[in-house]
Amino acid sequence: MRRTSASLKLATLVAAGLVAVGVAGPVGAVTPGPATSTTGTAAAVPLAPRAGASEGETRMVSFGFPSTHEWETAQVVGVRAEVDTTQPTVLRLQRAVGGDWTDVAVVAVPTGGYQHDFVLPTEQAGSVTLRFVVDADPVFPAYVSAEYAYTVTDPTPVVSEPATITLTEPGVAAATFGKALTVTGRVGGPDPAGRAVRLELDTENGWTGLTSVRTDATGGYTVEVPTDWYYSGTLRAQVLATETDEAAVSPATFPMRVRPGYRPGGRAHQWNALVRGYRWNPCDAISYRVNLTGAPKHARAQVERAFAAVHAATGLTFVYDGATTAIPYRTDHRGSQRSGAELTLAFATARQVRGLAGNTIGRGGWLSGSGGEIQEGAVVLDRRAHLRSGFGEGATWGGLLLHEIGHAMNLDHTRARNEVMHAGLGSHSPGHYQAGDLTGLARMGAMSGCIGAGDATVNRAGAPRWHVTS
Structure with a gap:
């Protein structure tokens, strides 16, 4: 059974351009309101001023309740009322409670008049009786409308059909x-x-x-x-x-x-984590930006191929978010370390990043967050390193990219020389992730499932605490 969505039921009660005509009446009398409309149309009631009032004083009350007398709980039902008056007054929507009347809503009406949409009470099931009241003042007597009674019922429950x-x-x-x-x-x-x-x-x-x-x-x-x-x-x-x-x-x-389409070497246990219990959320795409300033030939294509290899090993999704001038871990204070993307990769020199001095030709790491979720990663490579292009065996740019992005995925070094995550890059280095690398990356990826939406997000306003290695 289908339930239609609740809609605003608005009884339009005011006809524009009504002209009030003063009608003589006893001083201080309460003018009776019209009977409840059965069609929901507007009811316009002219009120007579008190005896002795100045000429030209007029007041017109326009209102009307819906013809429907049954609503569902929490259904939004609107009723419009208007007071056109030469004297300020107060308009009230009142509800009968225990033999007395209590205000549901009170509106101050300025000179000239005012139009207001009231929302009828439907928060609980039961019977409700309402009325409009316009307060008395020195010029006009009070006005009380006819009562409007209705019933609020609980909606018919939605019955789910089996599949x-x-x-x-x-x-x-x-x-x-x-x-x-x-x-x-x-x-x-x-x-x-x-x-x-x-x-x-x-x-x-x-x-x-x-x-x-x-x-x-x-x-x-x-x-x-x-x-x-x-x-x-x-x-x-x-x-x-x-x-x-x-x-x-x-x-x-x-x-x-x-x-994989190749036969990985090594052993599955030959991997380590930088920090236990942290990983990227596989159910969120990871944006990355690249600084290719001074990069070797074909660097852009090799970066894309490296991220494709990490995706294959983890199931994580990487989305290129454009170029950047940021250099992670830079120490020359001449620019930003962060690009605004979730992962920043840059080619730099030892003058820009002291961590690239000596035999160190790359650094990678990540910024920790709460709930075990990595929030930001970074990779920087020495653009002056003498490496062969591609992803073959030995000292290659592809191997260096796989190694440092592996650190950004939370992998640490392993002692096994036949794994990409070995600390040294040389003739022994493989051109693809091996058994230990793949086991570690799988643990950091989609095989571990999504990280719950209830986890807190790290406050990144302070100084970053990087988990980084070369």
Whole structure:
């Protein structure tokens, strides 16, 4: 059963251009109001001034209550009232409470008149009786309208309809990076068309959505299995809830492992964290900016390829946010260390960054936040380093990029010389992340699940506390 959204029910009670005509009446008398309108149309009542009042004194009260006498709790119901007067007065909306009348709203009416929209009380279920009152003054007597009674009821609850979802397994439990792979299924229930279906991975932090699609007119769906990053786990499908239909998860699940297109060397345990318990939130994209001043040839393309490799190893999403002149860790005080993006990468010299002196040709790190979530990372490379271009074995710019961005992902050095995260860059260095690197990066990425939205955000107004290494 569908419930329509609450709308503003406004009884338009005032007709523009009404002309008040004074009518003689007893001094001090209360002029009776008109009967409650059954159509919601305006009721205009001219009030007679007291005896002896100056010529030309007029007062016109225009009001009217809705013809409807039943509303739902919390429904917004508006009533408009207008007093056109040559003397200031007070307009009140009153409610009957325990045999007496109490003000719901009070409006001061200036000379010339005033129009006001009142909101009727609907906060609790029960019976309500209201009236309008215009206060007496030396020129005009008081005015009391006819009463308006209505009932406030609790809305009819929304009844959720059950749904079902099936999932056909892909027939394989492993796939190579980049391989096209899909699964199919069908959503059942009273309204299966156009339902949102999400493919989910069982992570360390619970089931996490990977990708989603909409069902076709018959409830069928086809969803791609992500193979653009390395992971190993169990997947399922879930049809998401709507206002009228319940969510449901597929009874069937299936295992999936996405492996690199190369054979990693080393051992899975050969990795270390800079600081335990911290990582980037895989459910937020990470923006980055690059300072290519003085960078070697093809640096931009190699930076992009390095971030693509980190995405493949973590499942994190990196978004290029433009160029910058910032240089992280700079010590020459001639410019900014921070670009405004979540991760800043720059090429610099030892004159600009003392940390690049001697044999150190790169530094990487991150700024800690609360709740275990990394808020800001940085990488700086010595643009004068003598390295080969590309990502082959040995001392290459690609290997240096992978190493320093690895630090920004919270990886520390390892003693294993055949891992990218080894402290030294030389002929032994691999051109791709190896088993230990990949295990550590997986722990820092999407396989650990999203970081909850309730975590506090770090206060970045103070001096940064960098976790950094070369």
